[in-house]
Amino acid sequence: MNSSRSTLSRRHFIQAAGATAAVALATPRPLRAQANADVIVIGAGLSGLAAALVLQDAGLKVKVIEGRDRVGGRVLSYRTLPGSPEAGGTSFGPGYARLINAANTYGVGIIELTPVLRYYGQRELFLDGQHIPLADWPSHPRNPFPEGARETPPWAFAGGLMAKTNPLKTTDAWVDPTNAELDISLHDWMKRQGVSDEVIDLTYNIEPTHGNSAWDVSALMMMQVASFIAAQRALAKPGQSPFLTAEGGNLSIPEAMAAALDADIDFGRNVSAIRSDDGQAEVHCADGAKYKADYVICSVPCPVLRRIRMEPVLTGAQARAVQTLDSQIINQAHMVSKSPFWEADGLSPNMFNEGLVCGVVGEHKGDKPEEVTSITAWIRGNNAALLDQIPEADARAAVIGDIERVRPAAKGQLEIVEYKSWYRDPFSSGDWAVWKPGQVSDFAAAVAKPNGRIHFCGEHTAVSNRGMEGAMESGERVALEVLDRAG
Template identity: 30%
Template sequence: MSTRRDLLRSLLSLGITSTLSNAWAGSAHATQTKGDQGHVVVIGAGLAGLVAAYELQQWGWRVTVLEARDRLGGRVVTLRQPFAQGQHAEGGGEYIDDVQVHPQMHHYVQRFSLGLEPVNRRPEQGVYYLKGQRLPLSHQALAETFGAQTWREDDRFWAELETLAQGLEDLDHPEAMTNAAALDQVVLSRWIDTLAQDPLARVLTEQYLRGEYDDPEWLSLLFLIQQAALYDQVPDQRVEMYRIQGGNDRLPAAIAAALVNPVQLNTPVTAIRQTPLGVVVSHEQGVVTADYAVVATPLPPLRSVQFEPALSPVLQRAIAELNYGSHVKVISQFNQRLWQTKQGLSGLTITDLPIGFVSEATSSQPGRAGILTAYVSGQYGRQLAAMPPTDRAETVLAQLEQVYPGLQAQVSTVTDMVWPQDPWVGGSYSAYGPGQLTEFWPAFQQPYGRLLFAGEHTDRYIGYMEGAVRSGQRVASWLGSRTHAL
């Protein structure tokens, strides 16, 4: 029987995962050229753009970074207001996996002498809240409360996925390529329908997919296989292990501080023109000319950027259509950590309620108060996004109260990050829809004239900080081996 390792091998040969695997292998700084290689303009000061800028600088390029917002970090944003007792929470990218899974994030954390704090993921301190009942976060509790079939059905889901991947194993065989393209056309929810899962197992499957990516009706089956392959044989204890001590925003701040030219904030790019000699990038305050441009923004904001000459039809379609998740974080501070003090719990919650997934932001932070983050996604994220902020807070608090009675009376402040409404992202992170992996992916992996595309959506670690960082390394590595004379 095929294992998840086989899934990975299949996808490696498909090319969806391979393009980036060696991107940084040759990026040891010792081999890099110093001197004036030319000038690169980097658009976007998220992790992808900042890492690209930092690595290009190491290669000897002059770099100008243009950022639309009034802050660095893009989807890495640490919220310190409005919280009391000096506590903070992550509004976007939060968890870093084990060093073997997210090695490049660990590399930069170390490079800039930042610390990591562990996340409490002890399952015995977490809870399921399903069908109105709270139970320990374990297979055994699930089986005892709802019957063994719930867990068995989850296993069947992954086993069926593996069987499908077997058809992708030998991609020298034309049939395998045809299979991959065919799997990419399959709407994930339709495939789940064919499994006829037990109803509670189906709810759990959907909540998982929604929480990680988006509602299954928006996703491609091949995309899920690719994502599953990435985490092939990675034990649960190795994922979501860390946050950066003092806040994840310390990493983008540290990278930016190492740049010779400060990032230009409040500078939204409006047009990118390629000429035979270079690029002319227009922004609201003026123009920057350079030899190359690294486009390290999410795709939706590029809909209002004018490209001359026009981008290829595939890139245009990707910008117009690539599917993004709809995650909303509702982040509440409580005067005391009732879940911990009264109930010995960590706050980690998986539920069939619309709030979906809850975790404590402050497990490694001092203070009597504590912060819980509800990570609401898919259709439920979109519903919350459409509400006024007070209704959003009330909706989430009422659901938290169901799981942890007495909590609502302890709330001191609530804030939120509504990513689908953020004009500089237009969603949370990419979650490839039917047909999009085979159509759009290859277009991001090569330069388009003097434009190079970076960002989480261009790396196999789609939707991760690791993916953003790796994509920055990839474009820097590509340019690093060239000079502006090209």
């Protein structure tokens, strides 16, 4: 491996990872010659690619295998639509040091969303099929919020409450056993703050970010989410938004990372079994392909991992993690509109809706900030589960019908170009990991434990970061684990 690129990325990596990493990176040793590679990485999402590049830069022979026919995993930009809107990892913040470093190292431009943020911030409220102007909300009969909070729109109350009352001081404190008493449902925690069931239902259950309702998610996990968001906001420069995307769509980052690998990625390799014995690790794929290496890094999320046979079998808390840590159910419909129906009814295209489609977003991804380039409908939780049970054509029709019912001006205007169910995707079986009440204390410390020669990474194993940066953090951590052993 020649290249100023590898020298540069190693330098960056060492700066980021500190002295332990520096020692490990300096002392790789060649591993077993008869294997396909020193390390097989399963999954060409951000975590797998990050791990592969660190190992490659350290001099190891790495082979990445991937079940899909593309890289990126849960990062997916739809190039079939104007502005390449995101169906997966949507935006990142200034504290995504590893992701931003990867973009810089591999030549991907970064777009700052400040000029368009105000358009994303304008949201129309629809409850019970009716539009409620925000000016009417404080005195509206459906407003259950207490005095002092009656102007808060439903979508902002839960996050605001968590931001104000979050007891966690750092983004990694959620896995500290001393905080285990907070590993209760978000619902119970909000009740402890004096919030009524009616408020919880309106502010969380219509548009649940984690789980199908506030009953499903650990308050401790939501506190980490709040800490992580606060950290991103704190790092934004004055006057700048804490939201960034990549030029060409966020998929450009994993694509550029993949292009920097020495060995081609093997696509279409659906891993069905992983074995580790005293001397070697083996990966078996559904098509009969077999790989051997000294170590395997597995980046697949738990709902997929539980379908992969593993030897030795996982036990105890780690087995419970793989069998029970589920991922958020989210569907998206990416649409174009024949005419700007939002100009016809004089409202923003963006919606918070007590319906099948809980959120509608007008994308602003063109050259002119004010231009709406496409429309994204978000369907979450129980509603997404419902759509997953009917044929996709019916689900598409149901999405359009739901929007048209509350926005008559949209009638006959919308065309779905791309429809995505993350749950029905066999290589994801959902979106981000949702830690249920009690799960953080039960198995956060065990989820990423090596199993013989099999090591684990992925967003669900991250400690200090979330989402795309969590994936990058986990890729770096697992590469160091393997380097420590290989050295």
